[in-house]
Amino acid sequence: MEFIRSNIYTSNEITLAHTLADALDDRKSLAFYLSCAKKYPKDYLLSTLTHVATLPDHSVRTTRARLFTNIITKSVFNTNDYVRD
Numbered sequence: 001m002e003f004i005r006s007n008i009y010t011s012n013e014i015t016l017a018h019t020l021a022d023a024l025d026d027r028k029s030l031a032f033y034l035s036c037a038k039k040y041p042k043d044y045l046l047s048t049l050t051h052v053a054t055l056p057d058h059s060v061r062t063t064r065a066r067l068f069t070n071i072i073t074k075s076v077f078n079t080n081d082y083v084r085d
Contacts, residue, residue: 013037016045023049026065040077047071 015032020026024040026033036045052060052068060067
């Protein structure tokens, strides 16, 4: 029962995932952004999005979506040092 419940997204998580996908022009990766919205704190995601979105074009070597993904997946939230309440 817990496994099924953990796969259901709240309306806030869905809205956040759409916000990320739209801002990064990466709608094809909506499933990834949904998983991020469930796993990471909203403030962290939005501050990372702001950082990535405001970088000058010459600072982004791939795409902003790829940069965002790299930052998120290498965050402290993916280590054993972080425990989510």
